[in-house]
Amino acid sequence: MNHQYSKALSLYRALIRKGHTLRLTDKDFYLKRVRKEFEKNRNLADEAQIQKCIEKGEELMKRDNIM
Numbered sequence: 001m002n003h004q005y006s007k008a009l010s011l012y013r014a015l016i017r018k019g020h021t022l023r024l025t026d027k028d029f030y031l032k033r034v035r036k037e038f039e040k041n042r043n044l045a046d047e048a049q050i051q052k053c054i055e056k057g058e059e060l061m062k063r064d065n066i067m
Helices: 003-020 027-040 047-062
Strands: none
Touching (some): 003 027, 003 047
């Protein structure tokens, strides 16, 4: 398993956990959106694009207000 795959999987799990703790945002919408984004980018092969998506997700994790 390569490093970016495990990093993306870890990020996905963290975003899902964060979604379960939301109060003021529609949890179902958030969880579906996270899943949709990961599904959309599932077949990315370019390392730079994968890294960009991971950074985007990490930035989302840092925010207190999600949407």
